[in-house]
Amino acid sequence: MTAQSKLTVLKFGSSVLRSEEDLPRAVHEIYRHWRRGERVLVVVSAFGDTTDRLFSHADSYYGPPEPSALAALLATGEATTAALLSLALDRAGLPVRVLAPEQAGLLTCGERLDAELIAVNILRLNDELRRAVVVLPGFVGRDETGGTTLLGRGGSDFTALYLAHQLGGHCVLVKDVDGFYTEDPMRAGACADRYESVSWETAYRVGGALVQPKAIRFAEARGLHFTIAAAGAHIGTEVGPGPDRLAPPRNAAAPLNVALIGCGTVGGGVYQRLAALPEFFNVTGVATRNPDRAVNAGVPAHLLTNDSATLIAQPCDVIVELIGGTEVASELLTDALRLGRHVVSANKALMASAGPTLERLAAECGVSLRYSAAVGGAMPALEAVSRAAISSPLRAISGVLNGTTNFILDQLADGGDFADAVRGAQAAGFAEADPRLDLNGTDAAQKLIILARAAFDVDLSLADIAREGIEGIDAGRVRRALDEGQRIRLVAECWRTMRGVEARVAPVALDWNHPLASTSGVENCLLIEPENGESLLISGKGAGRWPTSEAALADLFDLWRDHTSGRAGKPSQALEELAA
The missing domain is CATH 3.40.50.720 (NAD(P)-binding Rossmann-like Domain)
Known part of the structure; x- marks a missing residue:
C-alpha cells in the first residue's frame, strides 16, 4: 500500500464477534476492504458477554472493585480478541500487525473507567499501515503514568472514531444490523424503516444502544462522518450533518x-x-x-x-x-x-x-x-494491477509469485541439499507431489500471463516468456549470494519497451533491501511500477487452503x-x- 491509499477504520463489536467462531466473518470483511487497495485499521471489542463476565468475576471478590485492577482485568477481553483475530488474518494470508494501546500511543486523561482519548502515535500507525492490516483493541488506553484506562461502556466505538479522525480515514462501525432504524428491527412485531442517512443528533437520539453516545458526540463536535453497516452488506447508514433520509423499501436479499x-x-x-x-x-x-x-x-x-x-x-x-x-x-x-x-x-x-x-x-x-x-x-494481485492500470499507464510489474521456490532457495542458503529441500517443501505442504511446474518456472509464468493481460492489455503465451526455473540451480551460488548481502528469488517480471511488452521468469540475486527480497515460505510479493507516480508494493500468502x-x-x-x-x-x- 502507499501513504495515499484510502484508510478505512473497521470496528467490530461484541454483537458481531460473539465468539471465536465469528472471526472468519470479520476476516472476510477486512479482506474485502484490503483487496480494494485500502489501508485497513481494525478496532475490536471483547467477544460476546466477556466484559460482563469479567466484571462479575471482579465483583465477586469483595465490594466495588478497585478501579485500576478492574481496568487491567477488563482490558484482557479486548486484547484476547485482537490477538485471535490477528491469528485468523494471518491464516487467511493477510499481512497483519497487532498493536497494544501503548504501542499505538493511545493516551488518555480523566476518569480511569471513563477516560477521554487525547493522543495517538500517528507516525507509528501510518508506518505500520503501509505494510499490513493493523489490529488494535478498542475500549482501552493508557494514562500519563502508563496505567490502563477504559473509555466507558461501548468505548470501542470511541476508539474507532477517534483514530479515524486523527488519521484522516473513514470509519465503519460494523454491527449486527445494517444501519440505524426508526425502531429496533429485532423486536417482535416491529415495523422498522432503515435510515439511509441521519444527523448526529438523530443518531444520538435513536442509536444509544447501537453506538456509544460519547462517541457520537465526539464525531459531531469534529464534523466526522461515519457509517453503520453489517458485515458483507453493500448498504448502511451514513451519519453526518443530515438531513435524515429513509432508505427506499427493498426486499430481503436472497442467498x-x-x-x-x-x-x-x-x-x-x-x-x-x-x-x-x-x-x-x-x-x-x-x-x-x-x-x-x-x-x-x-x-x-x-x-x-x-x-x-x-x-x-x-x-x-x-x-x-x-x-x-x-x-x-x-x-x-x-x-x-x-x-x-x-x-x-x-x-x-x-x-x-x-x-x-x-x-x-x-x-x-x-x-x-x-x-x-x-x-x-490472498495477495490481491489481479485487483491491484487492474486498479493501477486504470489510474496510470504502467511501466513494469515484477514479483515473487511462487512460494515453493522461496522455501527451497532458503533451504539451499542454509546449507541444504536440493533434493532434500524439495522433499521438505512437500512435507510442509508448500509443494505438490509433482513439483516440476513450480521448479521450472511454469507456475510463475502462468500467473505472469494473467497479470500482464491486466497490466498491459496483451495476451502472452508461455512461449513469449523467457523462462528459467531453479531446477539444477547451483547451491553454492545461492550461498555466495547470501554472503554478499543478497538473496536469490525466482522473479517473474514484465515490462514495456519500444518493441512492445517483454517478460521473463528467472532466479535473480536481490539486495537485502530490495522490496522483493524479504519474501519467505508461501508469501508472495508484487511490485507495480507506473510510468508516473509512486510504485505500489503488495504482499500476502500465495498458496494454501485458507x-x-x-x-x-x-x-x-x-x-x-x-x-x-x-x-x-x-x-x-x-x-x-x-x-x-
Missing part, C-alpha cells in the same frame, strides 16, 4: 445458489465457509472424485455427485471451479457460462491459456467470470453484492468507481 466443482484441500475450505454463511450462500451440490474427503470436510451425502456436467445443468447462480487442469475444466466452464451461470475459478493454467476466450463468452452470456484466486492466493479459499470467497461476496444491487454480469463496482 446465491452455489455449486462446487472439486472438493479437495481448497474446495473443502470453500465449502465450510459457504455453509457457515447461509444468509449469503446456499450450496446446491458438490462434484468430486473423492467423496470421503468431501464428507470429512462436512459436506452432507445428499449434496455429493461425481457428475460435474449434470450438476452444472441443474439450477444455480454460480459455479465454483477448483479442479485445476485445462481440458476438462474448459469444457465445464464453457457449458456453465452458456447456461447463464456466473463462474469463480482458482485455475491459473486455464485462465492463462483460455482466459480471454472465456471472458468473451461470459460477456456474450451476460454473466461474470472471476478468478482472483488464480494469482497470488489464502486461496479467502480469495475465492471474496469473488463470491462481490457477486452476491452485485446480484443484490442488480449489477450481476457488469464490471465490478469498485473498478467502475475508480475509473470514474
Whole structure:
C-alpha cells in the first residue's frame, strides 16, 4: 500500500464477534476492504458477554472493585480478541500487525473507567499501515503514568472514531444490523424503516444502544462522518450533518445458489465457509472424485455427485471451479457460462491459456467470470494491477509469485541439499507431489500471463516468456549470494519497451533491501511500477487452503453484492468507481 491509499477504520463489536467462531466473518470483511487497495485499521471489542463476565468475576471478590485492577482485568477481553483475530488474518494470508494501546500511543486523561482519548502515535500507525492490516483493541488506553484506562461502556466505538479522525480515514462501525432504524428491527412485531442517512443528533437520539453516545458526540463536535453497516452488506447508514433520509423499501436479499466443482484441500475450505454463511450462500451440490474427503470436510451425502456436467445443468447462480487442469475444466466452464451461470475459478493454467476466450463468452452470456484466486492466493494481485492500470499507464510489474521456490532457495542458503529441500517443501505442504511446474518456472509464468493481460492489455503465451526455473540451480551460488548481502528469488517480471511488452521468469540475486527480497515460505510479493507516480508494493500468502479459499470467497461476496444491487454480469463496482 502507499501513504495515499484510502484508510478505512473497521470496528467490530461484541454483537458481531460473539465468539471465536465469528472471526472468519470479520476476516472476510477486512479482506474485502484490503483487496480494494485500502489501508485497513481494525478496532475490536471483547467477544460476546466477556466484559460482563469479567466484571462479575471482579465483583465477586469483595465490594466495588478497585478501579485500576478492574481496568487491567477488563482490558484482557479486548486484547484476547485482537490477538485471535490477528491469528485468523494471518491464516487467511493477510499481512497483519497487532498493536497494544501503548504501542499505538493511545493516551488518555480523566476518569480511569471513563477516560477521554487525547493522543495517538500517528507516525507509528501510518508506518505500520503501509505494510499490513493493523489490529488494535478498542475500549482501552493508557494514562500519563502508563496505567490502563477504559473509555466507558461501548468505548470501542470511541476508539474507532477517534483514530479515524486523527488519521484522516473513514470509519465503519460494523454491527449486527445494517444501519440505524426508526425502531429496533429485532423486536417482535416491529415495523422498522432503515435510515439511509441521519444527523448526529438523530443518531444520538435513536442509536444509544447501537453506538456509544460519547462517541457520537465526539464525531459531531469534529464534523466526522461515519457509517453503520453489517458485515458483507453493500448498504448502511451514513451519519453526518443530515438531513435524515429513509432508505427506499427493498426486499430481503436472497442467498446465491452455489455449486462446487472439486472438493479437495481448497474446495473443502470453500465449502465450510459457504455453509457457515447461509444468509449469503446456499450450496446446491458438490462434484468430486473423492467423496470421503468431501464428507470429512462436512459436506452432507445428499449434496455429493461425481457428475460435474449434470450438476452444472441443474439450477444455480454460480459455479465454483477448483479442479485445476485445462481440458476438462474448459469444457465445464464453457457449458456453465452458456447456461447463464456466473463462474469463480482458482485455475491459473486455464485462465492463462483460455482466459480471454472465456471472458468473451461470459460477456456474450451476460454473466461474470472471476478468478482472483488464480494469482497470488490472498495477495490481491489481479485487483491491484487492474486498479493501477486504470489510474496510470504502467511501466513494469515484477514479483515473487511462487512460494515453493522461496522455501527451497532458503533451504539451499542454509546449507541444504536440493533434493532434500524439495522433499521438505512437500512435507510442509508448500509443494505438490509433482513439483516440476513450480521448479521450472511454469507456475510463475502462468500467473505472469494473467497479470500482464491486466497490466498491459496483451495476451502472452508461455512461449513469449523467457523462462528459467531453479531446477539444477547451483547451491553454492545461492550461498555466495547470501554472503554478499543478497538473496536469490525466482522473479517473474514484465515490462514495456519500444518493441512492445517483454517478460521473463528467472532466479535473480536481490539486495537485502530490495522490496522483493524479504519474501519467505508461501508469501508472495508484487511490485507495480507506473510510468508516473509512486510504485505500489503488495504482499500476502500465495498458496494454501485458507489464502486461496479467502480469495475465492471474496469473488463470491462481490457477486452476491452485485446480484443484490442488480449489477450481476457488469464490471465490478469498485473498478467502475475508480475509473470514474
